[in-house]
Amino acid sequence: MISDDCKLFRDIAQLRSVSRGASINNISQSAASQYIQELERKLDTELLDRSTRPLTVTPDGKLYLEFCRDIIRREEDLFSALDQLRGSIQGSVRVASIYSVGLSEMAYLREKFAVLCPDCQVHVEYLRPEKVYEAVLADQADLGLVSYPESSRDIAVIPWRDEQMAIAAHPEHALAGRTQLSAADLDQVDFVAFDDDLTIRKELDRFFREQGITVNVVMQFDNIQMIKEAVAHGSGISILPERTMLLEIEQGRLVSIPFHAPGLVRPVGVVHRRKKRFSRAAQQFLTVLESHSLEFALIP
Amino acid sequence: MISDDCKLFRDIAQLRSVSRGASINNISQSAASQYIQELERKLDTELLDRSTRPLTVTPDGKLYLEFCRDIIRREEDLFSALDQLRGSIQGSVRVASIYSVGLSEMAYLREKFAVLCPDCQVHVEYLRPEKVYEAVLADQADLGLVSYPESSRDIAVIPWRDEQMAIAAHPEHALAGRTQLSAADLDQVDFVAFDDDLTIRKELDRFFREQGITVNVVMQFDNIQMIKEAVAHGSGISILPERTMLLEIEQGRLVSIPFHAPGLVRPVGVVHRRKKRFSRAAQQFLTVLESHSLEFALIP
DNA sequence: TCGCCTCAATAAGAAAATCTTATGCTAATC
DNA sequence: GATTAGCATAAGATTTTCTTATTGAGGCGA
Numbered sequence: 001m002i003s004d005d006c007k008l009f010r011d012i013a014q015l016r017s018v019s020r021g022a023s024i025n026n027i028s029q030s031a032a033s034q035y036i037q038e039l040e041r042k043l044d045t046e047l048l049d050r051s052t053r054p055l056t057v058t059p060d061g062k063l064y065l066e067f068c069r070d071i072i073r074r075e076e077d078l079f080s081a082l083d084q085l086r087g088s089i090q091g092s093v094r095v096a097s098i099y100s101v102g103l104s105e106m107a108y109l110r111e112k113f114a115v116l117c118p119d120c121q122v123h124v125e126y127l128r129p130e131k132v133y134e135a136v137l138a139d140q141a142d143l144g145l146v147s148y149p150e151s152s153r154d155i156a157v158i159p160w161r162d163e164q165m166a167i168a169a170h171p172e173h174a175l176a177g178r179t180q181l182s183a184a185d186l187d188q189v190d191f192v193a194f195d196d197d198l199t200i201r202k203e204l205d206r207f208f209r210e211q212g213i214t215v216n217v218v219m220q221f222d223n224i225q226m227i228k229e230a231v232a233h234g235s236g237i238s239i240l241p242e243r244t245m246l247l248e249i250e251q252g253r254l255v256s257i258p259f260h261a262p263g264l265v266r267p268v269g270v271v272h273r274r275k276k277r278f279s280r281a282a283q284q285f286l287t288v289l290e291s292h293s294l295e296f297a298l299i300p
Numbered sequence: 301m302i303s304d305d306c307k308l309f310r311d312i313a314q315l316r317s318v319s320r321g322a323s324i325n326n327i328s329q330s331a332a333s334q335y336i337q338e339l340e341r342k343l344d345t346e347l348l349d350r351s352t353r354p355l356t357v358t359p360d361g362k363l364y365l366e367f368c369r370d371i372i373r374r375e376e377d378l379f380s381a382l383d384q385l386r387g388s389i390q391g392s393v394r395v396a397s398i399y400s401v402g403l404s405e406m407a408y409l410r411e412k413f414a415v416l417c418p419d420c421q422v423h424v425e426y427l428r429p430e431k432v433y434e435a436v437l438a439d440q441a442d443l444g445l446v447s448y449p450e451s452s453r454d455i456a457v458i459p460w461r462d463e464q465m466a467i468a469a470h471p472e473h474a475l476a477g478r479t480q481l482s483a484a485d486l487d488q489v490d491f492v493a494f495d496d497d498l499t500i501r502k503e504l505d506r507f508f509r510e511q512g513i514t515v516n517v518v519m520q521f522d523n524i525q526m527i528k529e530a531v532a533h534g535s536g537i538s539i540l541p542e543r544t545m546l547l548e549i550e551q552g553r554l555v556s557i558p559f560h561a562p563g564l565v566r567p568v569g570v571v572h573r574r575k576k577r578f579s580r581a582a583q584q585f586l587t588v589l590e591s592h593s594l595e596f597a598l599i600p
Numbered sequence: 601t602c603g604c605c606t607c608a609a610t611a612a613g614a615a616a617a618t619c620t621t622a623t624g625c626t627a628a629t630c
Numbered sequence: 631g632a633t634t635a636g637c638a639t640a641a642g643a644t645t646t647t648c649t650t651a652t653t654g655a656g657g658c659g660a
Contacts, residue, residue: 001342002305002371019636031619033637038618042301045382050637051575053627059385067378071302071371078367082345085359275351318608331648333608338647350608353656453627 003075006068008032009039009047013065016054039064092121093281096132096141100224100244101268113288120281128223136271142282148199149269156274158286161293162265163241167257168227170234181259183211190236191215195222200266204239207264228254241266303375306368308332309339309347313365316354339364392421393581396432396441400524400544401568413588420581428523436571442582448499449569456574458586461593462565463541467557468527470534481559483511490536491515495522500566504539507564528554541566 004025012021012032022032040047047061057065097106110122127135135141137154149157167186169176175185186208193215194201201220208215218236221227227238228245232253248254270289272278278286304325312321312332322332340347347361357365397406410422427435435441437454449457467486469476475485486508493515494501501520508515518536521527524544531538532553540556548554570589572578578586 002302005302017636018638027618028620029637030621030639033639034618037638043382045386051627053636055637059389060382063378063381063385067374070374074367074370074374078363081363082343082360085363086345089359319606327647328649329608330610330650333610334647337609351656353607355608 001075003068003072005035005039006071008035010065010068010072012036013048013057013061013068016056018048018055090280091117091119092123093143093279093285094123094125094141095143095145095285096125096127096135097145098129098132098147099126100147100241101145102244102247104247105243109285109288109292112292113285116288117281117284120284122281122285133271136273139273139276142272142276142279143285144271145268146271147266147268148203149267149271151271154274155271158270158272160268160270160289162267163243165239165261165264165266166242166245167237167259168231168240168245168254169237169257170231171252171255172234173237173255175237175257176255178257181257183207183213183259183261185259186215186237187213189215190218192227192230192236192238193217193220194227195220198222203264203266207261239264301375303368303372305335305339306371308335310365310368310372312336313348313357313361313368316356318348318355390580391417391419392423393443393579393585394423394425394441395443395445395585396425396427396435397445398429398432398447399426400447400541401445402544402547404547405543409585409588409592412592413585416588417581417584420584422581422585433571436573439573439576442572442576442579443585444571445568446571447566447568448503449567449571451571454574455571458570458572460568460570460589462567463543465539465561465564465566466542466545467537467559468531468540468545469537469555469557470531471552471555472534473537473555475537475557476555478557481557483507483513483559483561485559486515486537487513489515490518492527492530492536492538493517493520494527495520498522503564503566507561539564 008021008025008027011024012018015021015024018032018036019029022029025032036048043060043064045060046058047064049056049058049061106124110124113120113122125135125141129146132141132144132146133155136144145160147163149159151157167175167181175181175189178185193204196202196205216236219230221230224240224244227240228248230236231238232248242256242258245254245256249256270286272282308321308325308327311324312318315321315324318332318336319329322329325332336348343360343364345360346358347364349356349358349361406424410424413420413422425435425441429446432441432444432446433455436444445460447463449459451457467475467481475481475489478485493504496502496505516536519530521530524540527538527540528545528548530536532548542556542558545554545556549556570586572582
């Protein structure tokens with residue numbers, strides 16, 4: 001450490017003895033003597049007056065002693081500041097999430113995390129999907145929760161869960177009473193869709209094509225919230241991750257109709273910067289996510 | 301210097317480049333790289349994030365950067381403080397003198413010194429002879445002016461001048477009219493002497509003995525001032541360094557009578573601590589003293 | 601996506617610094 | 631003036647630091 005030399009000088013000056021200062025610092029008397037001489041040569045001054053015994057500290061030496069004490073103090077401050085920073089960084093995880101991982105689910109995740117890692121902190125920020133990637137890339141978030149996660153050179157993906165999709169319909173809708181629907185039932189239906197540049201839209205389009213049906217896209221939005229609003233307003237039906245409708249179903253604003261559509265799931269994953277080591281908190285949060293996806297393989 | 305490492309880190313962090321930081325500090329890129337790694341190992345943290353280009357300073361690195369800047373600043377402060385101290389010490393000389401080096405002569409010495417060394421300062425303190433030695437030994441004075449200087453283990457002597465001795469008499473004294481006296485003229489005269497533990501007293505006693513005369517010691521004092529008072533009061537004659545009487549002669553309170561007494565001089569010398577190096581000012585003051593003793597080999 | 605360029609990391613060994621042991625020298629003390 | 635304790639010095643070993651040469655990786659333009 002930078003202050004080792006300072007400690008040696010301080011001890012020698014305080015004890016007024018080269019040899020005792022040396023032994024305290026676990027070096028030979030000779031090494032200490034040579035060190036002091038070298039120091040005096042560098043500073044071009046006399047720090048200790050060895051013509052008396054015990055030696056005395058010259059005025060210049062007193063200045064230098066002050067300097068050394070200061071350096072030692074400052075290095076200690078640095079260490080504690082680093083410790084604190086390390087603690088707070090290691091003990092915190094910043095999560096950027098898309099909106100559709102709902103508030104209530106996130107609250108549940110936080111609770112489980114708090115049990116596992118009581119001294120840690122989670123910061124959750126809800127962002128639009130592309131902003132989630134940006135946040136992760138810019139190291140503004142340690143973990144990103146996105147649907148249809150895509151890896152790239154700088155982004156790695158940890159799959160989290162595949163969300164079951166279901167029909168979303170207004171309670172009064174013609175299909176609302178049905179307990180089970182097949183794809184064929186959706187042919188020519190009024191449909192509230194995702195924007196056509198979104199992966200989920202492409203997946204649904206592909207699904208319809210495979211099933212040989214066509215839907216009548218009456219509106220499209222770039223987020224689930226607006227789609228649910230439109231469906232609740234009676235503009236048409238839609239296909240959404242079932243768990244994202246739970247609140248509206250409970251409120252009687254929507255109904256969900258299960259339907260058999262193998263492979264029609266929305267994958268959600270965790271994205272993170274490649275090469276970045278996870279903080280302790282981030283590792284714990286991942287553990288929570290993992291156990292959560294097992295626990296609620298379907299709908300909680 | 302202690303802050304060399306700090307400078308290297310500061311430059312690397314500021315320039316966001318290991319290689320440029322290295323070249324600024326005149327070391328190879330490799331050395332700088334190894335240094336940073338060693339530093340990170342010691343602090344057990346990552347200071348620079350090399351996964352991006354140009355590299356970025358981590359939060360820990362920013363803390364360390366602050367630390368480095370602080371150390372650099374403090375070392376600069378130390379240097380300037382040392383310079384200042386050195387300047388003020390090197391530019392000052394503390395002189396301890398016996399009283400009989402008169403005020404007017406000292407004023408003259410100061411003038412000559414001021415010409416030779418305009419940025420320097422002299423501190424003169426008048427002390428009794430034994431106190432002069434003490435002051436020099438205790439490093440409270442750089443130079444001591446004493447008569448009959450004695451060297452010892454810790455005290456070295458630089459002879460300065462031998463002061464001519466003359467008879468001091470009251471203007472009305474029987475001998476006052478004489479232009480030249482020999483020792484025989486002093487036989488049985490009333491004499492104001494120095495205390496018998498003083499070297500000058502012993503020297504005079506030896507002189508009288510050698511000349512085969514006896515004086516009648518009517519009073520004795522440990523300092524010239526009192527002797528002059530007694531002589532001026534008419535208590536008797538005395539033998540004093542001629543130059544110490546100049547003021548009283550001018551005032552008509554005393555007369556001095558030259559007399560032939562080879563070997564009867566009062567040596568005055570400069571004493572100083574052995575091994576102690578003279579400050580620049582002290583050296584200059586010695587030069588002044590030397591040239592002064594040549595200039596006024598006798599009485600100015 | 602492929603070179604290309606720049607920059608950092610690493611390897612190996614040279615150079616320099618620091619340290620140790622052994623011994624000499626000096627202040628302090630009696 | 632002899633002894634003791636403590637600092638300085640010498641010589642050489644050890645450790646650290648540095649350099650050159652090379653490898654590996656990010657950034658960038660075609």
